[in-house]
Amino acid sequence: MTDGSAASPVPASAPAAALAPALRGSAGVDALERLLRGRRVVALAGAGCSTASGIPDYRGPGTRQRARNPIQFRTFIGDDAGRQRYWARAVVGWPRFRASRPNAAHAALAALERGGALRGIITQNVDRLHHAAGSGRVVELHGALHEVGCMACGDVEPRDSVQARLLALNPGWERLSVELAPDGDAELPGGVIERFVVAGCRACGGVLKPRVVYFGESVPADVTAAAWALFDEAEVLLVVGSSLTVFSGFRFVRRAAQRGVPVALVNLGETRGDPLVQLRVDDRVEVVMPAVAERLLAGG
16 A cells, blocks of 8 residues: 555554544535545445345444344354254345345446546445446455355355255245345244255255355455455545444454545444544435546546
8 A cells, every 4th residue: 555645644542533524415425526536445335335225234224223133153053943044034035135236336336446446345245236236346355145155065056046945945935925134134924934944055965054254253364365455555445335333344444544544434324433534424325426426437
């Protein structure tokens, strides 16, 4: 990383600065344009980037009060009933999750990369919507739900293939009426999960796990290295739709603050990183990002 940012270096031991004011509307777009223009930008994307695509988040303003916690890694690998519950709900949630499409925020980030204004995206999302929008350089911190791996033999199977096998074992399951939950999950009525039959690995019969990083599980070392390599190119870190509650994302904001790299944050509601950022835009990412992209790519 170069020292090309306009901000003064912030030592790791420096006290937290007063919160930057939260901007909305045209004031937020104006401030973002000024901060991003002419600098190498790396984006850190969170669940708020996909809510306009119909995928609920865990901690957004509309879900924070009612959202349940995601499954823990130790529960998935050590509790047969917990794993059964996960797959029973995931089978119902997968079709709507898979059918989701990129929204204007995804499209804007892809356009910024194509236009040379964005180096790439470090994403906390597991929905592959950045790829669908045309982004080329995407580091998936938490993997993606589109592949499933065997924890015994390592065989990798497409999620669609696993879906077909699960439905064959559980006829009619897809007709259950449910509420979609984050990460391709769904809420099921009580008393039905115990009937669900879990599929094993097609190669060895072992335990299947989506190739995503669960809570309590570590991000793979090669993924972490790729994310830091992209981060090191940033003269500005742009956080798009993340509460930064999870440390795997928050650590990039903390490192930026330590290095004196300016951080711009576009998110509805408060975030864990608010004391560390130079610019806070409290607005919808699918509104703000297209407006910023249009200005930056117009060159005027």
